[in-house]
Amino acid sequence: MDRTMTAPTTPRDRIALLRSHMRGHGVAACLIPSSDPHLSEYLPAHWQGRRWLSGWGGSAGTLVVGLRAAELWVDSRYWEQAGRQLQDSGVEMRPMTSPGLSQALEALLRLAGPGGPVAVDGDVLSVAALRQLKNLCDARGHALHAEADPLAHAWPGRPPLPTEPVTAVPRGAQGHEREDRLGVLREKMRAHGADWHFISSLDDIAWLLGLRGRDVPYNPVFLAHLLVGKDEATLFVDARRMPPEVQSALAADGVALAPYGGAKQALRALSAGATVLIDPKRVTAGHAAALPPGVLQRQATNPSTLLKACKSSTEAASIRKAMVQDGLALVEFFAALDEQLARGAVLTELDIDTQLTAARARQPGFQGPSFATIAAFNANGAMPHYVATPDAHARIGGDGLLLIDSGGQYTGGTTDITRMVAVGTPSRDQRRDCTRVLQGLIALSSLHFPKGTPAPMLDAVARAPLWRENIDYGHGTGHGVGWCLNVHEGPQSIFLRAEADEDSILRAGMVTSIEPGIYRPGQWGVRIENLTLALHGAESAFGRFMSFETLTLCPIDLRCLCTELLAADEIRWLNRYHAQVRQALLPGLSAGGNGPACQWLIERTEPLAEDTCALAEKEDD
Numbered sequence: 001m002d003r004t005m006t007a008p009t010t011p012r013d014r015i016a017l018l019r020s021h022m023r024g025h026g027v028a029a030c031l032i033p034s035s036d037p038h039l040s041e042y043l044p045a046h047w048q049g050r051r052w053l054s055g056w057g058g059s060a061g062t063l064v065v066g067l068r069a070a071e072l073w074v075d076s077r078y079w080e081q082a083g084r085q086l087q088d089s090g091v092e093m094r095p096m097t098s099p100g101l102s103q104a105l106e107a108l109l110r111l112a113g114p115g116g117p118v119a120v121d122g123d124v125l126s127v128a129a130l131r132q133l134k135n136l137c138d139a140r141g142h143a144l145h146a147e148a149d150p151l152a153h154a155w156p157g158r159p160p161l162p163t164e165p166v167t168a169v170p171r172g173a174q175g176h177e178r179e180d181r182l183g184v185l186r187e188k189m190r191a192h193g194a195d196w197h198f199i200s201s202l203d204d205i206a207w208l209l210g211l212r213g214r215d216v217p218y219n220p221v222f223l224a225h226l227l228v229g230k231d232e233a234t235l236f237v238d239a240r241r242m243p244p245e246v247q248s249a250l251a252a253d254g255v256a257l258a259p260y261g262g263a264k265q266a267l268r269a270l271s272a273g274a275t276v277l278i279d280p281k282r283v284t285a286g287h288a289a290a291l292p293p294g295v296l297q298r299q300a301t302n303p304s305t306l307l308k309a310c311k312s313s314t315e316a317a318s319i320r321k322a323m324v325q326d327g328l329a330l331v332e333f334f335a336a337l338d339e340q341l342a343r344g345a346v347l348t349e350l351d352i353d354t355q356l357t358a359a360r361a362r363q364p365g366f367q368g369p370s371f372a373t374i375a376a377f378n379a380n381g382a383m384p385h386y387v388a389t390p391d392a393h394a395r396i397g398g399d400g401l402l403l404i405d406s407g408g409q410y411t412g413g414t415t416d417i418t419r420m421v422a423v424g425t426p427s428r429d430q431r432r433d434c435t436r437v438l439q440g441l442i443a444l445s446s447l448h449f450p451k452g453t454p455a456p457m458l459d460a461v462a463r464a465p466l467w468r469e470n471i472d473y474g475h476g477t478g479h480g481v482g483w484c485l486n487v488h489e490g491p492q493s494i495f496l497r498a499e500a501d502e503d504s505i506l507r508a509g510m511v512t513s514i515e516p517g518i519y520r521p522g523q524w525g526v527r528i529e530n531l532t533l534a535l536h537g538a539e540s541a542f543g544r545f546m547s548f549e550t551l552t553l554c555p556i557d558l559r560c561l562c563t564e565l566l567a568a569d570e571i572r573w574l575n576r577y578h579a580q581v582r583q584a585l586l587p588g589l590s591a592g593g594n595g596p597a598c599q600w601l602i603e604r605t606e607p608l609a610e611d612t613c614a615l616a617e618k619e620d621d
Helices: 011-024 049-054 079-085 102-112 127-140 178-191 202-209 244-252 260-268 303-309 313-342 349-361 378-382 428-445 455-467 568-591 595-604
Strands: 029-032 062-066 070-074 092-095 196-199 225-228 233-236 255-258 275-278 296-299 366-369 374-377 400-406 408-410 417-423 478-480 489-494 511-514 517-520 524-527 530-540 543-550
Touching (some): 029 102, 049 070, 062 102, 070 102, 079 092, 178 202, 178 303, 202 303, 233 260, 255 260, 313 408, 313 530, 313 568, 349 374, 378 400, 400 428, 428 517, 428 524, 428 543, 428 568, 455 478
Parallel strands (some): 070 092, 196 275
Antiparallel strands (some): 029 062, 225 233, 478 489
């Protein structure tokens, strides 16, 4: 074969190879989602077909390829960056303005032309998404092919599946054990009238079985499916990756091993009349289709999704310790960063990631970043999920704002934090934006709300200080965070466009981010983020109320603020928070003999005078 067929090097060449395959199979348009057989957010290299074809390196996006045109649909976090990266690629960026796949599916049928056959790999599309696509195809006369992977013969040199060993969480680390979790799960199955429960979501499997892996960037999970019965369970995984002691422990709890590719065969073998519980948003259509016609389906959210979201007291205590470790690393990093900037050192956005990861790596139990660090100076900060690359990054210097969004995976917990750093002298407009964002963070962090409140209903509280200025942002205000697991987990989402249902209720023990922002394209971006723990609060004649405990421990840069715009209660919140940060971190810094970091922490946590606020704001025209 010639070189073009064996190793196409550009998006145009790769898409041309896919189109050749499409023509050979009578397909007019093809859908390539950012997905795998587990519907993961971060994908093993084997399933990063969208990235390979388009050249777009962001963590999200849906590629639609027709015989004459190709489009990448991305949400507002990526509009500017994707538009830039896709220039001359033969792929057009399309702004996704509504959640889900609706706009990409419409584009698929449009590019296919009237009645043109369309294709997607049903093994990487959820039951709900394929149902939506099938309904559209049936209504408009398009044939749908969902039985095969369109990339199977159009991706030379496709990366193999991961092979690294799987490890076990130490007994006692979570306050409950594998047998306890499986027991509670089976109670939930009985409540649904289910004989079996099929699970493909990797974080659910890792949490249920107390196992961790390294198959997916940033998330400590491993490739597997799990079929749980009334008395037994089967884990579909490459057994060569499971150490003997892990296999023995699983067997003792009634969990047998079977080949990773054997899940569909096991589903086909279920007896007629059996009832299987599946989550239509977290099981692929390809696996659901393997169930025989005589097997009944119960479709509901995986019970483990809610169970793992509500952290035990043991997990919460472990997370607090991880936050201290992360805070120590952050203070060390920020103190060094300020010193470098003060003496005029030449730094780029890439240096931020390198230095911050190195500071975290000096903490015990650090496993790696929990996502790709976002270090964005001035205009780059206006792209919410900007990631600097060797080919495209900014030098940090002059005056302005540096946005740093980062996180770590520790043996005791998962962290996620965003801070703004003053570089030189930020303008008043920049400081005003930082102040409004901080006010949104404070407003939601301070909130008391009735038990049973859906998380999406809280979003407006953080946006209110921005809405008063006719400002808004496109992303959600808060996402769930796992315990030594995915940095993004559900079911809760503090986002006004999320569905407010039973699953979305904010419950005690949930760890959730609070991260309002302001983004001014071509100028700067602002985001400030802490992680919080939802707690039971007081009970009154009006029922039980709840509140948030702030977990993140790192000073907020006062040089980025117009402190005179803060109200007295906001200053009190900021002073209490900084006192908490100092009390938690200073002993560790002192014990480590880190004098410069100690001094930096003391200076950055000095309280503001509570009479600083101006009840009547004075405008600088």
